[in-house]
Amino acid sequence: MNCKLFRVLKQRRPSPSRCIGVFGLKISTTQQKIREIFSRYGNIERIQVVIDAQTGHSRGFCFIYYEKLADAKFARENCCGLEVDGRRIRVDYSITERPHTPKLGVYKRRSRKSIRDKYRSRSRKHTRSPGSIILPSSSNGADIIIYMQFLLHLETM
Secondary structure, eight states: OOHHHHHHHHHHSOOOOSEEEEESOOTTOOHHHHHHHHGGGSOEEEEEEEEOTTTOSEEEEEEEEESSHHHHHHHHHHHTTOEETTEEOEEEEOSSSSOOOOOSSOOOSOOHHHHHHHHHHHHSOOOOOTTOOOOOTTOOHHHHHHHHHHHHHHHHO
8 A cells, every 4th residue: 555545544544542632622712621621531641732833822722641541532432523612623533643843943834914914915006106116017127127227328318
């Protein structure tokens, strides 16, 4: 079997583990609320709420590590489709064996604001400042250089 295909199939049916992923949470759902709900099914070793590095808010999912595999199985079976803070959650075993290693540097994902501003600037009409050069939209680099040389020639006359 192709390795890539095997990985895709494995991800669709992750093998049981002590770590379960909880998806579809509201960003305002607290770790305390998660512990309150999931501690009914067994002793929790730790809860890791995934946080957006730029905003500092929850990204809407978390990982719960149980002390026993049987407790994780019980929680998965009973909590999938449960409503938490007005949203239906999905619970499944974690695909990865261990948490990802944190990466150094800045979080690279664009914020919604920067994407919105990109499209907003296209729709606005730009005003021309004094001394600015208006070039045809089909100009390439060579046209610009020729035009600049022409302007310089006019200044020297």
